[in-house]
Amino acid sequence: MVRIFSKIGDQTSRYEAVSRWSKPVAHIATALEPDEDKTSETVEWEMTQVLNWLKQTYKKENDSLMVNNVTNYSRGFWKGLFTCYDHYFIPRTNNDLEQFFRRTKACHRRITGLRNWNSYIIRNGEMIVLVDDALRQKHVIARLRAVSYETYMQRKARWNERLSEGVQRRRFNRNPHTFLQQLEAQWDQIASVC
Numbered sequence: 230m231v232r233i234f235s236k237i238g239d240q241t242s243r244y245e246a247v248s249r250w251s252k253p254v255a256h257i258a259t260a261l262e263p264d265e266d267k268t269s270e271t272v273e274w275e276m277t278q279v280l281n282w283l284k285q286t287y288k289k290e291n292d293s294l295m296v297n298n299v300t301n302y303s304r305g306f307w308k309g310l311f312t313c314y315d316h317y318f319i320p321r322t323n324n325d326l327e328q329f330f331r332r333t334k335a336c337h338r339r340i341t342g343l344r345n346w347n348s349y350i351i352r353n354g355e356m357i358v359l360v361d362d363a364l365r366q367k368h369v370i371a372r373l374r375a376v377s378y379e380t381y382m383q384r385k386a387r388w389n390e391r392l393s394e395g396v397q398r399r400r401f402n403r404n405p406h407t408f409l410q411q412l413e414a415q416w417d418q419i420a421s422v423c
Contacts, residue, residue, distance in 0.1 A: 250295050253283045263321050269311035276303065276310070333361055352395055356388070
């Protein structure tokens with residue numbers, strides 16, 4: 230016990246540095262804390278102020294590692310860091326995102342009975358997430374009614390175009406000979422018209 234307490238004095242300088250460095254982390258956490266009246270612009274402004282304060286306040290030689298780390302880390306995530314403040318339905322934290330994906334995967338397992346959902350993700354992509362999330366949102370019917378038929382048809386055409394490659398691949402894998410015969414028949418029709 231005496232040996233343990235005798236080592237506490239050796240850690241004093243480290244403890245002081247860590248407690249000093251915890252203040253910017255607390256300020257950043259406060260700036261990023263979600264609130265009803267926060268927008269991406271206000272949070273981005275707050276974060277800019279905190280980072281400027283950090284660079285001006287922490288100028289000691291041993292602070293440079295922490296300042297550079299926080300600055301580089303923030304710069305790396307800057308573009309996507311503030312999206313969740315303008316769109317309330319985007320999960321705000323990593324834990325929220327993980328729970329969201331877990332719920333989505335569990336829903337897929339219940340529907341299909343399959344543990345692996347890779348082909349499902351490749352085929353349906355982000356629509357899985359968008360539809361599942363949209364069904365939980367309020368006023369989804371009113372929002373869907375606000376979309377014009379022309380916009381819907383344009384999006385549907387883009388979606389079908391995206392899926393066509395995967396559909397063709399599955400048809401080929403299922404029966405290559407039939408797929409190639411149908412392709413040649415289509416080519417003959419096009420060639421006879423020209």
